[in-house]
Amino acid sequence: MTSGIHHITAITRKIQANVDFYVGFLGLRLVKRTAGYEDADQLHLLYGDAAASPGSLITFLAWEDGSPGRVGLGQPAEIALAIKPEAIGFWLTRALTHNITLTGPAQEFGEPVLRLKDPDGIIVKLVGEADVAGSAPHVTKDIAAADAIQRIRGATIFSEKPAETAAFIGGHFGYRQVAEADGITRLAGGTGDVLDIRNASGFWTSAPGTGTIDHIALRAPDRATVEAMAERLADEDAGDTNMHDRTYFYSLYVREPGGSLLEYATDAPGMTVDEPLETLGSKLFVPRHFRADPVDVQARLPQFALPGEERITERDLPFIHRVHRPESPDGTAVVLLHGTGGNETSLLPFGVRLAPNAVLLSPRGRSVDEGYPRFFRRLTTVTFDQKDLVGEAEAFAAFMEGANAAYGLDPGKTLFVGYSNGANMIGAVMQLHPGLIRNALLLRGMNVLESAPTVDLSGTNVLMLTGQSDPYGSYAAALETRLAAAGASVENRLVAAGHELGAADLDLAKAYRERIIG
Numbered sequence: 180m181t182s183g184i185h186h187i188t189a190i191t192r193k194i195q196a197n198v199d200f201y202v203g204f205l206g207l208r209l210v211k212r213t214a215g216y217e218d219a220d221q222l223h224l225l226y227g228d229a230a231a232s233p234g235s236l237i238t239f240l241a242w243e244d245g246s247p248g249r250v251g252l253g254q255p256a257e258i259a260l261a262i263k264p265e266a267i268g269f270w271l272t273r274a275l276t277h278n279i280t281l282t283g284p285a286q287e288f289g290e291p292v293l294r295l296k297d298p299d300g301i302i303v304k305l306v307g308e309a310d311v312a313g314s315a316p317h318v319t320k321d322i323a324a325a326d327a328i329q330r331i332r333g334a335t336i337f338s339e340k341p342a343e344t345a346a347f348i349g350g351h352f353g354y355r356q357v358a359e360a361d362g363i364t365r366l367a368g369g370t371g372d373v374l375d376i377r378n379a380s381g382f383w384t385s386a387p388g389t390g391t392i393d394h395i396a397l398r399a400p401d402r403a404t405v406e407a408m409a410e411r412l413a414d415e416d417a418g419d420t421n422m423h424d425r426t427y428f429y430s431l432y433v434r435e436p437g438g439s440l441l442e443y444a445t446d447a448p449g450m451t452v453d454e455p456l457e458t459l460g461s462k463l464f465v466p467r468h469f470r471a472d473p474v475d476v477q478a479r480l481p482q483f484a485l486p487g488e489e490r491i492t493e494r495d496l497p498f499i500h501r502v503h504r505p506e507s508p509d510g511t512a513v514v515l516l517h518g519t520g521g522n523e524t525s526l527l528p529f530g531v532r533l534a535p536n537a538v539l540l541s542p543r544g545r546s547v548d549e550g551y552p553r554f555f556r557r558l559t560t561v562t563f564d565q566k567d568l569v570g571e572a573e574a575f576a577a578f579m580e581g582a583n584a585a586y587g588l589d590p591g592k593t594l595f596v597g598y599s600n601g602a603n604m605i606g607a608v609m610q611l612h613p614g615l616i617r618n619a620l621l622l623r624g625m626n627v628l629e630s631a632p633t634v635d636l637s638g639t640n641v642l643m644l645t646g647q648s649d650p651y652g653s654y655a656a657a658l659e660t661r662l663a664a665a666g667a668s669v670e671n672r673l674v675a676a677g678h679e680l681g682a683a684d685l686d687l688a689k690a691y692r693e694r695i696i697g
Contacts, residue, residue: 182353183370184331185396185428185444186225186236187258189301190248192389194222194241195483195493196298201226201237203486204277205260205303206322209460210450214480215240216425219471220524222480228330230315231450231459233398233428234370235330240393243481244499244523244543247299248388252339252379253438255392257302259292259373261332264307267291269326288358288365299390306332311371333373334395335363337385338437341378347417347435348374351408352397352443370398376437385438394432396442402429405443426464427452475528478503478539494585497578498542502586503527509536511696512586512593514579516542516601518623520551526598529680533596533688540582544600546571554604555627561654563627568607575604576612590617594692598622598680602643606658609641610634610665618695620644620688623678625654626661636667642691643671649678 191197201207210231215221221240228235237258250256262270267284270293274281280296284307291307305328313329338344345364348354354366354374362378374395385391399405405422409431412420422431430444450459463480465473482503484490491504501523513534515526523543530539544554546567555571556564582588595616597605602624609616613634621643641662645655652673659671674683 183234183368183398184334184372184374185233185398185442185446186238187255187331187334187392188238188240188394188396188442189258189299189392190242190245190387190389191239191299192242192245192247193298194224194239194243194481195490197239197241198224198483198485200279200297201239204273204279206317206319206327207235207237208317209485210236211427211454211460211464212462213464214466214471214476216423216466219465219476220479225450225460227317227450228313228315228328229317230456232314232330233444233446233449234372235313235315235328237331241481242389243501245389248391249383249386250337250391251383251385252337253434254337254385255334255395255439256337256377257304257335257375258392259304259306259332259334261308261311261313261329261372262305262327263311263325263329264291264309266326267293267305267307270305288360301390301392304332308332308371331372333375334392335375335377336395336435336437336439337377337379337382338435338439339378339380339382340437341376343436344439345376348376348397348441351412352441368397394440394442396430396444399430399443399445401445401447405429405431405445408443426466472528474531478527478531479524491586494581496581496585497574498545499523500540500542500578500582501527503531503539503541505536505538507536508538510589510592511537512540512588513537514540514542514582514593514595516554516595516597516604517544517552518599518601519548519553521598521601522552526596526601529685529688530596532685534594534692537594538586538588540586540588542575542578544571544604545574553600555600555607561625561651563603565629568627569611572604572608572611575608576615579615590615592696594618594620594696596620596622596688597624599624599678603627606662609636609639609662609667613639613665620691621658622680622684623649623651623655624658625651626658628661631661634665636662636665639667640695641667641669642687643669644674644684644687645671646676646678647673648676651678 207226211225225238293305316327357367358365364376366374428444517525544552555568602621
């Protein structure tokens with residue numbers, strides 16, 4: 180039986196910081212970028228050695244700006260990577276010069292160990308393993324072959340049932356117990372890696388989220404072995420299992436008695452099944468079962484740059500936001516404000532199709548209504564919290580002032596696009612902070628300000644697109660009247676739709692943007 184770790188998967192909150200750590204600092208190679216198999220709007224990056232070998236792969240699901248999880252019972256807690264023992268000094272110096280949090284070196288099971296923390300707080304151990312020789316260590320301009328990470332050394336699992344966890348992994352996946360010390364049972368696989376089962380009885384339970392390890396995948400020789408394992412686990416009533424074709428491997432998932440999620444994954448067909456080795460990790464793969472348009476998927480995924488590539492550094496501004504930079508920027512920008520139930524990714528596909536060469540800026544509303552982000556709270560379906568509206572409009576004005584400076588946006592060449600609650604926010608901001616927004620596209624908008632401030636909106640261009648069968652469409656005229664009375668150039672067009680958006684909205688939006696911005 181093949182035994183060993185295939186890959187380890189964790190969750191990150193900021194993909195750029197994650198890339199900078201695992202590629203830039205640790206020197207791993209980005210070997211694959213995919214949309215998530217369970218959620219196409221979730222970026223999944225895979226790092227590994229130069230050949231993307233099983234046993235070298237560390238993968239991350241990007242929950243961009245997601246909530247932090249909690250490390251605890253029933254969860255892997257540490258990633259260990261193997262280096263040559265004589266490379267410990269190199270990595271100690273490198274960590275100090277890169278301002279990476281670390282402890283050690285210390286001895287663990289007779290091996291020198293440096294403990295680091297990645298940007299999400301995940302513990303990454305660099306272990307000096309005697310006579311280690313990875314199959315294809317990735318060499319970079321500042322990390323020589325002698326110092327490079329060789330492969331995965333192992334992982335630590337927190338369990339309140341350590342004996343049962345060890346027996347399950349040993350009995351099903353070919354690991355054997357080789358040592359025990361300080362509450363840790365060490366299991367060794369056939370490929371030289373280890374799993375440390377820590378007795379964490381009395382510790383708090385884990386919670387999924389960013390900064391946690393989702394699962395450990397163990398190696399299977401082929402699909403038939405995975406399917407046979409599924410039958411064996413079912414016969415033993417070992418709990419729920421599910422099998423998936425992940426394109427690059429075939430696998431099943433199961434939880435060990437302590438609660439940690441394990442995957443059993445085949446080595447074949449491997450990461451080069453759809454890309455040559457020379458260009459691994461250069462293109463996005465979208466799983467076919469979503470039947471999604473790759474343009475829409477890619478627009479919603481967070482962007483990042485590899486070390487040395489041009490990048491936009493995201494600024495700390497009052498609103499969580501997403502910046503999408505096109506390959507060939509034309510000096511224009513589109514600011515996108517989502518509707519109720521949406522978030523900072525919802526309108527990005529619309530923005531990419533509206534203005535392929537514009538920088539897109541998409542903030543997330545900070546008010547929460549029935550669990551959904553909004554730009555201000557409502558009291559009923561057609562009355563709104565005026566204090567919240569005024570306060571959030573002021574915060575949004577400050578956000579745009581910072582964003583214009585941080586991302587080099589030209590207000591005269593920026594189109595503000597809002598849908599539903601986002602459109603209502605734009606309409607309010609234009610009245611409360613005149614001059615901030617010069618060009619606006621309001622999709623299914625209505626007036627939400629109860630008092631009409633006296634303002635001058637001369638030189639402001641507004642297109643309103645109202646659905647003919649939109650139940651809120653009758654409220655659009657009040658906003659049109661108020662903006663026009665303040666001096667704005669306003670056009671309110673009816674489209675054959677309800678509250679939802681369609682192709683007609685995009686066509687009219689394109690023509691409008693071409694006319695006012697070019």
